[in-house]
Amino acid sequence: MSENILSLDGLMKSHGRTRVLRGITLDVPRGQFVLLMGGSGSGKTTLIRLVAGLERPDAGSVTLRGSRVDSHAEGVFVPPERRGLGMVFQDYALWPHLTCLDNIVTAMPGHGRDRGERARALLRDVSLAGLEERYPAQLSGGQQQRVGLARALAARPDLLLLDEPLSGLDVEVRGRMRDQIRRLVRETGCSALFVTHDPVDVWRLADRVLMLEGGRIVQDAAPDGLYRHPLSPRIARMTGAEGALPVMLRRRDMRWGFDGASGFQDVTPVGVDNEGPACAYLRPEGVRRGTRGHAAIRMDMTFEAGRWRTLWHLPSLDWSVHSLEADLPPEHAFLNFDGQHLFAYPAS
Secondary structure, eight states, X not given: OOSEEEEEEEEEEEETTEEEEEEEEEEEETTOEEEEEXXXXXXXXXXXXXXXXXXXXXXXXXXXXXEXXXXXXXXXXXXXXXXXXEEEETTOOOOTTSOHHHHHHTTSSSOOTTHHHHHHHHHHHTTOTTOXXXXXXXXXXXXXXXXXXXXXXXTOOSEEEEESTTTTSOHHHHHHHHHHHHHHHHHHTOEEEEEOSOHHHHHHHOSEEEXXXXXXXXXXXXXXXXXXXXXXXXXXXXXXXXXXXXXXXXXXXXXXXXXXXXXXXXXXXXXXXXXXXXXXXXXXXXXXXXXXXXXXXXXXXXXXXXXXXXXXXXXXXXXXXXXXXXXXXXSEEEEEEOGGGEEEEEOO
């Protein structure tokens, strides 16, 4: 048995003249929860549809459980219903003429007499006990989404595909659904490929994150690796950094940085090869008040979850940056920056 539940090799896909995927290659081990993230048009939904068999690649191959399921070059195509996948989509895709219970029972393999009880257990798992006989039209969007998740798990898949299943739900329901999805995936031992645009999903769900930009995977990392070393400005912004702040980089004693009010300011360089103009992105977590540093003027502040999110202007750098303050901040301060939260990218 292959240790990888899914393998993609050189997937290419165009819609008309628009190239959507540009040679995607990856392996997903069994039991791994993988998030696909990227901006609009990055190719993440197309990628998951190719895995499901709802679209076909122009080139490359899809392999499930060690067996090829799609390859133009080899003349192979296994239809979606024979791929043994669980799928949850943004539009729920429930059978409108079936009750919650029947939507789940029809997805179960075999004809055992215990199917009804197993379906009721799945509804209990997603906190829908008592709603077995309701029809989809009688449910809220969040409830329909939970029925869709229970139905996907009813087929006992070893790979679950979820295409933005939490979008459109309110914050409280999204939080509960994240917990339920993570727990159910862990308990069943299946792998998951989860498309999202919400950075919170990275920290609450993922074992691994694939960042797509322009149809390519630009970073493949665990959440902590993504946070420590974002490989593009878009990823830096997703991890809370703000920019782009102009700097003149130089190298000193194997360190990269720029000259600031307190001397040489360290940065974390990303893709930087030469001294000169660069763009910096700074997280509020990396901004500290001190007795010396860059003179700053408080421009605005808001109270957020126990801290003051404060906007400062730094005349010497012509920067505007945020900090997170435990106490009410003064009108004037000196600011210093932690180089581990200050990322510098080539100016281009």
